[in-house]
Amino acid sequence: MKNLFRSVMFVVAATMAFTSCSKDQENGLPVENEQGYLFSFGVEDNTRTSLAGNAIKWEAGDLAGVFVTGSIPPTANVSATIDLTKTPMVFNTTLKAAPAEGQTLYAYYPYTALSGANATAFPMSILTVQRQQEANIFNGANNPLVGLPVALTAADLQKVMPVVKFRQLGSIIEYKLFSTNAAYAAETVLSVAFTADKAMAGSFNVDLTAVSNTTDPVITGYTEQTITTRMSTAASIGVAKESASKIYMVVAPGTYSGAVTVTTDKAVYTFNITVAKDFKRAGIKELGVNLANADGRVARTAATYTKITSIDDLTTGEYIITATANATDYYAIPNAPNVITGKIAGQRVVVSNNTIQEKDAAGCVWTITKATGMTSPTPNNPTPAPYTYYTLNDGGQYLYHEQGGQRGDNLEYGMREVVQQWSVVYDANEFKFVGIRRTAVQRRGLFFNAATVAGVGSNVFGGYSTSGYKKLTLFKKSV
Amino acid sequence: MKNNANLISAGNVETPPPYFAPEVETLDVSVEQGFFTSVAYDDLYGTEDSVRDEYEEI
Numbered sequence: 001m002k003n004l005f006r007s008v009m010f011v012v013a014a015t016m017a018f019t020s021c022s023k024d025q026e027n028g029l030p031v032e033n034e035q036g037y038l039f040s041f042g043v044e045d046n047t048r049t050s051l052a053g054n055a056i057k058w059e060a061g062d063l064a065g066v067f068v069t070g071s072i073p074p075t076a077n078v079s080a081t082i083d084l085t086k087t088p089m090v091f092n093t094t095l096k097a098a099p100a101e102g103q104t105l106y107a108y109y110p111y112t113a114l115s116g117a118n119a120t121a122f123p124m125s126i127l128t129v130q131r132q133q134e135a136n137i138f139n140g141a142n143n144p145l146v147g148l149p150v151a152l153t154a155a156d157l158q159k160v161m162p163v164v165k166f167r168q169l170g171s172i173i174e175y176k177l178f179s180t181n182a183a184y185a186a187e188t189v190l191s192v193a194f195t196a197d198k199a200m201a202g203s204f205n206v207d208l209t210a211v212s213n214t215t216d217p218v219i220t221g222y223t224e225q226t227i228t229t230r231m232s233t234a235a236s237i238g239v240a241k242e243s244a245s246k247i248y249m250v251v252a253p254g255t256y257s258g259a260v261t262v263t264t265d266k267a268v269y270t271f272n273i274t275v276a277k278d279f280k281r282a283g284i285k286e287l288g289v290n291l292a293n294a295d296g297r298v299a300r301t302a303a304t305y306t307k308i309t310s311i312d313d314l315t316t317g318e319y320i321i322t323a324t325a326n327a328t329d330y331y332a333i334p335n336a337p338n339v340i341t342g343k344i345a346g347q348r349v350v351v352s353n354n355t356i357q358e359k360d361a362a363g364c365v366w367t368i369t370k371a372t373g374m375t376s377p378t379p380n381n382p383t384p385a386p387y388t389y390y391t392l393n394d395g396g397q398y399l400y401h402e403q404g405g406q407r408g409d410n411l412e413y414g415m416r417e418v419v420q421q422w423s424v425v426y427d428a429n430e431f432k433f434v435g436i437r438r439t440a441v442q443r444r445g446l447f448f449n450a451a452t453v454a455g456v457g458s459n460v461f462g463g464y465s466t467s468g469y470k471k472l473t474l475f476k477k478s479v
Numbered sequence: 480m481k482n483n484a485n486l487i488s489a490g491n492v493e494t495p496p497p498y499f500a501p502e503v504e505t506l507d508v509s510v511e512q513g514f515f516t517s518v519a520y521d522d523l524y525g526t527e528d529s530v531r532d533e534y535e536e537i
Contacts, residue, residue, distance in 0.1 A: 277535075
């Protein structure tokens with residue numbers, strides 16, 4: 001029998017990882033420093049939560065979001081970073097004010113950088129485009145979690161670690177891909193999509209203050225009917241279910257019929273689900289997918305992406321957005337990126353003769369749309385001229401630049417369902433993308449840093465000024 | 480009220496009604512019926528355990 005209350009600890013012990021030892025730290029008291037109050041809560045390795053058997057496992061780099069009510073000023077939606085070196089595992093965060101007895105702490109996962117967010121109606125989502133690094137490895141960032149609220153006691157703030165436990169909002173589908181037709185088994189899988197008869201994805205609001213251990217969480221308000229899981233590394237296909245490749249998808253709990261499509265390097269397979277299936281919250285539904293038994297198979301040709309070399313070439317279409325520091329090693333912005341402290345880890349892609357083959361940049365295709373905007377007339381400018389902007393969409397959401405590059409090093413990138421406008425110039429053989437906010441183009445842009453960024457890794461995309469960092473190289477899908 | 484002695488003495492053996500246990504309403508204690516059961520969490524990660532559904536092919 002499991003001990004239900006020994007697992008994840010929410011530690012208001014603070015600071016061991018960040019500052020030198022002090023008496024207060026030894027006692028586990030929150031400690032003030034220049035940034036605020038360092039605060040820790042406990043929980044475990046590189047990137048997101050994953051599946052360990054049927055358990056949702058914490059991974060290094062995981063960020064949870066935290067609210068603390070009643071502190072002065074209250075803490076609203078700050079990120080908390082996992083520390084796997086502690087036992088139990090600990091999340092660390094910095095609060096604006098020292099937490100106090102009687103206050104309540106709310107947590108969720110994965111962290112989203114949203115200013116002005118409210119714990120009682122916090123926007124979360126079941127992503128319409130989900131990314132999986134490789135076959136059989138679940139990407140927990142696709143699986144939203146909400147923490148049981150913790151009322152902080154005097155003991156919590158002294159020596160005892162209060163416990164935060166996380167409940168699941170979605171339902172996990174584990175597609176097991178194989179083919180009893182040997183010819184199909186030689187193909188590699190790029191993506192799996194499920195279009196349901198009703199909405200099963202998109203954004204919704206969650207009342208984090210109402211998460212309960214006695215009432216299962218229910219989500220409503222999402223509107224999307226299609227979810228696509230894109231592989232960052234094309235997956236092989238087993239020859240039998242015992243050797244099947246596992247590809248995961250998180251859906252909103254519900255009962256759905258519809259169609260599943262599997263896209264490989266050679267074909268698109270369709271499987272009709274005519275009898276609705278039940279996908280339970282916190283459930284893992286194993287669906288065997290034998291390509292030999294598909295309801296339809298349409299052959300396709302693998303795409304090729306070619307480097308573009310002028311602003312005129314940047315028309316609406318599908319692109320691989322890359323950068324390189326040495327003109328040899330190229331990294332692309334992946335779809336459904338994990339954004340860590342405003343930075344996005346690049347995915348290695350292979351460039352040969354100024355082209356990228358589809359299989360060498362799996363899960364990195366963005367739709368760039370060119371459009372025309374118009375500012376509102378002002379007394380000083382009653383007839384403003386139209387301007388050109390671009391949007392970057394991964395098939396589900398837009399790449400967003402918090403504050404449009406107005407802020408400094410702490411500016412945040414993220415993915416949003418709302419359009420984010422970018423200004424683009426072509427300069428010295430590279431493209432410079434800068435966010436537009438209220439039509440004003442900001443200074444800092446989307447640049448590439450080949451160096452190592454703490455907590456993120458090397459070869460990252462982030463908000464930098466031009467000095468020392470690389471602009472972007474774009475590869476457009478050939479038609 | 481009759482007793483068994485009287486029944487026998489009358490020569491007419493009156494079969495007593497068979498014994499019926501009082502009807503007991505059984506309670507099906509299950510999650511589906513709304514009874515509280517503890518949510519299970521993983522010991523190490525503190526995340527709610529997932530429940531794996533039966534394999535089926537589409």
